[in-house]
Amino acid sequence: MIGLARDLRGLAFAFNTKASYMMLFDWIYPTYTPILHKAVELWYHKPEVTTPVLKLFAELVQNRSQRLQFDVSSPNGILLFRETSKIIVNYGNSTAVLELVQFQLGGLNCWFLTATTQVLFPHWALFF
16 A cells, blocks of 8 residues: 555646546546545554555645646546545544544644645635
């Protein structure tokens, strides 16, 4: 899982055009996003697993080179917002129990600011 998330993040970083990014997004969603969600849900206490997955989602929402220009009739912006917010909530709910026992943020602190900024103030979601 760790290697897969890192490799996919590398691909997402390399795909700067809209066409190549959309091929990656269409390949990942909806087939492989449930696997990534399940990995965060199962191994929430392992930063070596959660950090690459969370960084992958942070890279997916990064609007580098204006690659996230979805068509007006395309639901992809809303789907990307939904999947990213779902993984933030899953990780936050899972670590809430862990934080009560010990104060550990794990992989959250490395990407939280970037991902939440991109998700809360996107220029690619049609409803903002």
